[in-house]
Amino acid sequence: MRTSIATVCLSGTLEEKMRAAASAGFDGIEVFEPDLVVSPSSPEQLRELAAELGLSLDMYQPFRDGVEVAPETFPDSLRRLRAKCELMNRLGTTVLLVCSNVATGVLDDDQAIAEQLRTAGDVADEYGIDLAYEALAWGAHVNDWRHAHRIVELADHPRVGTCLDSFHIFSRGDTVAGVEKCDPDKIFFVQLADAPLLQQDVLSWSRHHRVFPGEGDFDLVDLLGRLHECGYAGPVSLEIFNDSFRQADVYRTAVDGLRSLRWLEDQTADAVRDAGGEPEREPLVLTDLPAPQTPDDWDFVELRTRELGRVTRLLHQLGFSLAGHHRSKDSVQAWTQGPVRIVVSEDPGATVQPTRLAALGFQVADPDLAAYRAERLLARAVDRAQQPDETVLHGVLAPDGTELFFGPHGNHGVPPWLGEFGADQDDAASGALITGVDHVNLAQPWQHYDEAVLFLTSLLNLHPTSSQEVAGPSGLVRSQVMRSEGNTVRIPLNVAPMAAEQGAFTGAAYPEHVALACSDVVAVARRARRRGLAFLPVPRNYYEDLVARFDLDPEFVAELESHGLLYDRDEHGEFLHFYTATLGEVFVEVVERRGGYEGFGAPNAPVRLAAQYREFGG
Amino acid sequence: MRTSIATVCLSGTLEEKMRAAASAGFDGIEVFEPDLVVSPSSPEQLRELAAELGLSLDMYQPFRDGVEVAPETFPDSLRRLRAKCELMNRLGTTVLLVCSNVATGVLDDDQAIAEQLRTAGDVADEYGIDLAYEALAWGAHVNDWRHAHRIVELADHPRVGTCLDSFHIFSRGDTVAGVEKCDPDKIFFVQLADAPLLQQDVLSWSRHHRVFPGEGDFDLVDLLGRLHECGYAGPVSLEIFNDSFRQADVYRTAVDGLRSLRWLEDQTADAVRDAGGEPEREPLVLTDLPAPQTPDDWDFVELRTRELGRVTRLLHQLGFSLAGHHRSKDSVQAWTQGPVRIVVSEDPGATVQPTRLAALGFQVADPDLAAYRAERLLARAVDRAQQPDETVLHGVLAPDGTELFFGPHGNHGVPPWLGEFGADQDDAASGALITGVDHVNLAQPWQHYDEAVLFLTSLLNLHPTSSQEVAGPSGLVRSQVMRSEGNTVRIPLNVAPMAAEQGAFTGAAYPEHVALACSDVVAVARRARRRGLAFLPVPRNYYEDLVARFDLDPEFVAELESHGLLYDRDEHGEFLHFYTATLGEVFVEVVERRGGYEGFGAPNAPVRLAAQYREFGG
Incomplete structure (x- = not known):
C-alpha cells in the first residue's frame, strides 16, 4: 500500500x-x-x-x-x-x-x-x-x-x-x-x-x-x-x-x-x-505483520524508586513477600503474592518523583512475534542489560513513557525470569490474599492520548470502551478503559486536566495506580491496617451518602467505614475497594468484585481525587 | 440583588x-x-x-x-x-x-x-x-x-x-x-x-x-x-x-x-x-454603577523594556520622535508621532522577556467615574507613583496582566500628562506619517479568555465580534476582536495554543502587537527601510499566490514585494500592511486601509506566524 x-x-x-x-x-x-x-x-x-x-x-x-x-x-x-x-x-x-x-x-x-x-x-x-x-x-x-x-x-x-x-x-x-x-x-x-x-x-x-x-x-x-x-x-x-x-x-x-x-x-x-478473499491478489493490502499477541495475563508490574524502604513497606503491608534480588542487578528486587509479581528497582538518581510506575509486563504466547509486530508498528524498543544466560524480555516504550514487556507464559504461570531472583516456585503459594492484578491505571498527557489508544490497540490488541469524565477539585479527568478480550488485562487511561494554574502536568497531582484483586478485601484491609498502612482517608459524609443512595444497612456501612472501604454496585454485582496513600506518583488500590460487577468504582473516583488533592496540598 | x-x-x-x-x-x-x-x-x-x-x-x-x-x-x-x-x-x-x-x-x-x-x-x-x-x-x-x-x-x-x-x-x-x-x-x-x-x-x-x-x-x-x-x-x-x-x-x-x-x-x-420602567421599584436590579465610559480614543501605549536602545531605534525607524523624559521618573520616556503617544519605561529587572507591552491608556469623558465603575466591577487598581502636582491616571489590571488606564480628553487631544515630559504641544504636529493607533493585539492565556471578554465589555464597553481561527506552525490561534462603538478602539484578543511540546505558554512565540494606522504605508516602509528597520520577512511564494488569488497586476505585486508589504481586500476596500521583527514579546504592524476595508488582514496571519516561528527558532 x-x-x-x-x-x-x-x-x-x-x-x-x-x-x-x-x-x-x-x-x-x-x-x-x-x-x-x-x-x-x-x-x-x-x-x-x-x-x-x-x-x-x-x-x-x-x-x-x-x-x-x-x-x-x-x-x-x-x-x-x-x-x-x-x-x-x-x-x-x-x-x-x-x-x-x-x-x-x-x-x-x-x-x-x-x-x-x-x-x-x-x-x-x-x-x-x-x-x-x-x-x-x-x-x-x-x-x-x-x-x-x-x-x-x-x-x-x-x-x-x-x-x-x-x-x-x-x-x-x-x-x-x-x-x-x-x-x-x-x-x-x-x-x-x-x-x-x-x-x-x-x-x-x-x-x-x-x-x-x-x-x-x-x-x-x-x-x-x-x-x-x-x-x-x-x-x-x-x-x-x-x-x-x-x-x-x-x-x-x-x-x-x-x-x-x-x-x-x-x-x-x-x-x-x-470474507474468503485473497489479500495478496491486489497490491493494496499486502502486509507482512504477524498476528497480534493478545496478553493472556499480567507478567509483572515494575516500580522504580529512590525511596526503596517506603515501597517495600507498602508491599509488605499489602501482604507481599520478598522473592529475592536479581542475581546480576542487585538494585532490583521481586516481590510476590499469589500470582502477582511486583518488581522494584532502586533508582537513586530519580529526581522528578521519588517513586513511579516504570514498566508493565504481559504474558503472551509468542514474545518474539509480539516484539516483531511492535517493531513493524514503529514502536521504540527498550533494551535492558542482561547476562547471556538470562531471559530476554522484549520491551517497547508506550506513548506515555511506560515500558511494556512481552514475556512467555512460563511454567504453571511462573515466568522463567523469576528464577533469576533465586525464588522457588513454591514461595508464591502460601497465604496469599491477593489473587491477581485487577487493572493498572495509566495517566496520559492530553496531547498523546489518541496515540496511546492506537498504540495499545495495535500492539496489544486491547480495545477501548466508552470514555467517561470524573470531576476532581482541579478539573475534569477523562477516563477510558482499554481491555483485552476475556478481560484479563485492563488498563484504564486517565487524561488529567492541564492544571492551568499549577504549572505543567504533574504526575504527583494525578498519580497512576495498580489495582490488586482479592476475594476478601476486609481481610486485606485488616492485615494492612495492622501493619500500619496509610490508607487514603474517606470522609464520613461519603458513608452517609452511601446509605441514602443505595438504601444500605447502616451496620454494613459502619463496617465499610471502620475498614476505610469504598463501595459501588451495578446491576451485576458489588464492588468493595480501598486506596493507599500516594508514594511519589503511584498508589495501590485493592478491590473485591462480588458477583459480576463490571465497573471500576468510577462514582468513588471524586472521593479519591479530593483526598489526593488534600494530600498533595492542592 | x-x-x-x-x-x-x-x-x-x-x-x-x-x-x-x-x-x-x-x-x-x-x-x-x-x-x-x-x-x-x-x-x-x-x-x-x-x-x-x-x-x-x-x-x-x-x-x-x-x-x-x-x-x-x-x-x-x-x-x-x-x-x-x-x-x-x-x-x-x-x-x-x-x-x-x-x-x-x-x-x-x-x-x-x-x-x-x-x-x-x-x-x-x-x-x-x-x-x-x-x-x-x-x-x-x-x-x-x-x-x-x-x-x-x-x-x-x-x-x-x-x-x-x-x-x-x-x-x-x-x-x-x-x-x-x-x-x-x-x-x-x-x-x-x-x-x-x-x-x-x-x-x-x-x-x-x-x-x-x-x-x-x-x-x-x-x-x-x-x-x-x-x-x-x-x-x-x-x-x-x-x-x-x-x-x-x-x-x-x-x-x-x-x-x-x-x-x-x-x-x-x-x-x-x-422600556419606561423604574428599576428602583422592585429590589431585584437596584444598582449603583455609573454608566460606562466608552473610550473615545487611545491615550497611549506603554512598552516596558530592559533593552531601551532597541526599542527607541524601532520607534525612530517608524518615524517617532522623542517628546521628552518624565520630570520625576527618569526611566520613563514619551515618544510621539502625530496623535500617537508611546511611553517607554526602562526596566533593568525584566527577566522573562526583555520587552513587553505593559499598559494601554484610553481617553474617556470622565476618568474618575470610569475608575469608580471599574472598582465596583471588582477590577484590581494599579497604582503609579506620582508627585502631588502630576496628573492622576487611574489604572486597572486586565486579566492578562496588561494595565489599562483611564485618561481625560486633554487639550486638542493632547493629554495633560504629556506636559510632564516637557513636550510642547506643537512638537507632535510636523511630518507625521502615522495617523493613529489602528488596533492593539493582546495575547490571552486560554484559561482567562472568557474573563477577559467580560472585563473589556463591562469596564470599557467594548463589544466582541465573531471569532476566527488562524493556523500557525505550532497550532491554531483563536482570535476575536473587541471594539468600541464607532471603532476608535479595537483590541483583537488572541488565544495561542498551549504549546504542548514547548513548555508553558510563551509570550515570545506568540507576541503581542501594536498596529499603527497611516495613509501611505509605502512611505512609512520606505523611511523605515532607509533607517534600517528589520522587517518580518515575507516569502516569495506568498506574492505568487496573491497574484493567483486576487488576479492582481503583477507590477503592483512586485511593488508590494519590494517594500515587504502584505495585502488583503474585502468587498469594501483594500488593506496594505507590514510587520516588524519581534522585540521580546512585542512587535509593531503598520497598516493602511484603503476604502472601507473592515478586517485585520487575517488571511495574512499564517504568513506572519510562520515567519515568527522561524524567527523564534521554533
Whole structure:
C-alpha cells in the first residue's frame, strides 16, 4: 500500500513536515497549499528536498470553489486553475484536489457541472495534471461521494476522476457500499481520516476532531476492503485536521500516522481473508505483520524508586513477600503474592518523583512475534542489560513513557525470569490474599492520548470502551478503559486536566495506580491496617451518602467505614475497594468484585481525587 | 440583588470554594452535593464556616430522578428525600433543587406528577424545606420551563415552587416570555448561565461550555428584566459547568462571576429604564454603577523594556520622535508621532522577556467615574507613583496582566500628562506619517479568555465580534476582536495554543502587537527601510499566490514585494500592511486601509506566524 500524509496533519514548517514524514517512512505527502504559501523555499527547492528525502508529492490541495460556478465566473476559475497547474509543474506534482463548491456554487445541474469539470480537465491536460473531484460533506450542491462520482462519469475526461475522503462520507452517516464496483481508474485519490462520533456541526467536527485510523469510530476497514476489491492501487493518504496534532512534536505525529496505516492495512487484510478473499491478489493490502499477541495475563508490574524502604513497606503491608534480588542487578528486587509479581528497582538518581510506575509486563504466547509486530508498528524498543544466560524480555516504550514487556507464559504461570531472583516456585503459594492484578491505571498527557489508544490497540490488541469524565477539585479527568478480550488485562487511561494554574502536568497531582484483586478485601484491609498502612482517608459524609443512595444497612456501612472501604454496585454485582496513600506518583488500590460487577468504582473516583488533592496540598 | 454561586462553578475543596465566594463578595452559595460528599467537614462544620464567612447557603442540589417515577418506586424517592432533608437541616439550607426526571421517568401525566410533587412537598414540610422544581433541557417528559411551572401550579403546595435556569431555557431555543406574569411566590430560585451558541448535543454543551453572564450569547437581560417585572426578589445564582473554571484559580473565578452579575444587573436596570420602567421599584436590579465610559480614543501605549536602545531605534525607524523624559521618573520616556503617544519605561529587572507591552491608556469623558465603575466591577487598581502636582491616571489590571488606564480628553487631544515630559504641544504636529493607533493585539492565556471578554465589555464597553481561527506552525490561534462603538478602539484578543511540546505558554512565540494606522504605508516602509528597520520577512511564494488569488497586476505585486508589504481586500476596500521583527514579546504592524476595508488582514496571519516561528527558532 502506498502511504501518504497531508502536510496539514503535522506541526512545524513545510520542510520540517517533509523531513518528519520521510523519517517515519511514508512514501509520499499531499502538499497543503497554505503550507507552501508561507514557506521561504521555492517550489523548485521543495521538489528537490522531496527527491532528496525519497518522498513523492502525491497531491496538491485544495482547489476551492472552482467548479459549479456561474458561467461568467468560470473563466476566473480557469485562470486560477492555470496558476495552480503552473505551480504544480514547478513542484512536480500531478494530482490536484478539486473540492465540491461550498461558497460560490450556483449550478445544481449535474450535466452543467460535468461540462465545467471537462473544460477544467482540458486545461489541466495542457500541464499533464489530473483533477481529483471530492464531495465535501458540507458542499452546497454536491456533498455525497456517489453524486461526485456520477458527475465524474458524466464528465468522461481522462484527466478527471474522484477523490474519496472517509471523513466526508462517514460524517454524513453515509456508507461506502458500491466502492467495490467503481472503476479503479476513475478513483484518483483516497484520503483517510477517522473521528470519534460527536454530535456537533460537521464543519467544527471536521476541522478539530479528526484522528488517525484506529483512534476514532469510523469503519475504515470496510472502506479499504472495498477499495482493495475494486482494484484501487493508488496512494492511501491521511488527511487529519486535529488541534493536538497541530501542536505536537512532528516526528511523533508522523510515526503515529504511519502506525495507523500499517495497522489498518493489517486489519483489512484480515477482513479480506475472513470474507474468503485473497489479500495478496491486489497490491493494496499486502502486509507482512504477524498476528497480534493478545496478553493472556499480567507478567509483572515494575516500580522504580529512590525511596526503596517506603515501597517495600507498602508491599509488605499489602501482604507481599520478598522473592529475592536479581542475581546480576542487585538494585532490583521481586516481590510476590499469589500470582502477582511486583518488581522494584532502586533508582537513586530519580529526581522528578521519588517513586513511579516504570514498566508493565504481559504474558503472551509468542514474545518474539509480539516484539516483531511492535517493531513493524514503529514502536521504540527498550533494551535492558542482561547476562547471556538470562531471559530476554522484549520491551517497547508506550506513548506515555511506560515500558511494556512481552514475556512467555512460563511454567504453571511462573515466568522463567523469576528464577533469576533465586525464588522457588513454591514461595508464591502460601497465604496469599491477593489473587491477581485487577487493572493498572495509566495517566496520559492530553496531547498523546489518541496515540496511546492506537498504540495499545495495535500492539496489544486491547480495545477501548466508552470514555467517561470524573470531576476532581482541579478539573475534569477523562477516563477510558482499554481491555483485552476475556478481560484479563485492563488498563484504564486517565487524561488529567492541564492544571492551568499549577504549572505543567504533574504526575504527583494525578498519580497512576495498580489495582490488586482479592476475594476478601476486609481481610486485606485488616492485615494492612495492622501493619500500619496509610490508607487514603474517606470522609464520613461519603458513608452517609452511601446509605441514602443505595438504601444500605447502616451496620454494613459502619463496617465499610471502620475498614476505610469504598463501595459501588451495578446491576451485576458489588464492588468493595480501598486506596493507599500516594508514594511519589503511584498508589495501590485493592478491590473485591462480588458477583459480576463490571465497573471500576468510577462514582468513588471524586472521593479519591479530593483526598489526593488534600494530600498533595492542592 | 441577592447574588449566589453554585459550588460546582469553582475549583478546589468545598471549603476553598466557600472562602473564595465570600471573599469576592457573594451573598450566598448553592451547595452542590458531590462537593459535600467528598468533604471531610461535617454538615455542622460547613454551616459554621458559612456563618463565619457571612454566606447564606441558598440551595442544596440536585435531587435527581425523584419524581415522575413509577408508583412502586416513589416510596424509595421519599426515603431519599428524607435523607436529604435531614442533611439539609444539619447544614441549615432550606431550598432543595428537584430536577425533572431524566433516567427513571415513566409518568407522562401532569396530574400524576403534580401529585408526587405534592406528596414530596408534605415530606419536605416536616423539615421546613422548599422544593424548587426545574425542567432540565434533556428531561424525559418535562423539559420546558412553562411545563414545569404548570405542574407546580397543579401541585398547589406551599412547599413546591419553580426553579428557572437560563441554560435549560435558552439552550432549547426557547424564550422567557411569560416570566413577567408568573406569581413571584412560586419562583423559588433562579439559576443563571450564559453560553456561546454551539451546534452540539445539549448535554455536552451544558456540561462543558457554560460561561458567566456576558461571556456568551444568551439574552439574560431579558430574563432578569422579566423577573424584575414579576417581582421576584430571591437569589440570582450562577450555575456554570465549565472545564476551564474547574481548574482555574478559585479566587479569580469567583471575582469573574460576581463581576458578571453586577454587570448584568446594571444592563438590566438600563433596559428596564429604557422600556419606561423604574428599576428602583422592585429590589431585584437596584444598582449603583455609573454608566460606562466608552473610550473615545487611545491615550497611549506603554512598552516596558530592559533593552531601551532597541526599542527607541524601532520607534525612530517608524518615524517617532522623542517628546521628552518624565520630570520625576527618569526611566520613563514619551515618544510621539502625530496623535500617537508611546511611553517607554526602562526596566533593568525584566527577566522573562526583555520587552513587553505593559499598559494601554484610553481617553474617556470622565476618568474618575470610569475608575469608580471599574472598582465596583471588582477590577484590581494599579497604582503609579506620582508627585502631588502630576496628573492622576487611574489604572486597572486586565486579566492578562496588561494595565489599562483611564485618561481625560486633554487639550486638542493632547493629554495633560504629556506636559510632564516637557513636550510642547506643537512638537507632535510636523511630518507625521502615522495617523493613529489602528488596533492593539493582546495575547490571552486560554484559561482567562472568557474573563477577559467580560472585563473589556463591562469596564470599557467594548463589544466582541465573531471569532476566527488562524493556523500557525505550532497550532491554531483563536482570535476575536473587541471594539468600541464607532471603532476608535479595537483590541483583537488572541488565544495561542498551549504549546504542548514547548513548555508553558510563551509570550515570545506568540507576541503581542501594536498596529499603527497611516495613509501611505509605502512611505512609512520606505523611511523605515532607509533607517534600517528589520522587517518580518515575507516569502516569495506568498506574492505568487496573491497574484493567483486576487488576479492582481503583477507590477503592483512586485511593488508590494519590494517594500515587504502584505495585502488583503474585502468587498469594501483594500488593506496594505507590514510587520516588524519581534522585540521580546512585542512587535509593531503598520497598516493602511484603503476604502472601507473592515478586517485585520487575517488571511495574512499564517504568513506572519510562520515567519515568527522561524524567527523564534521554533
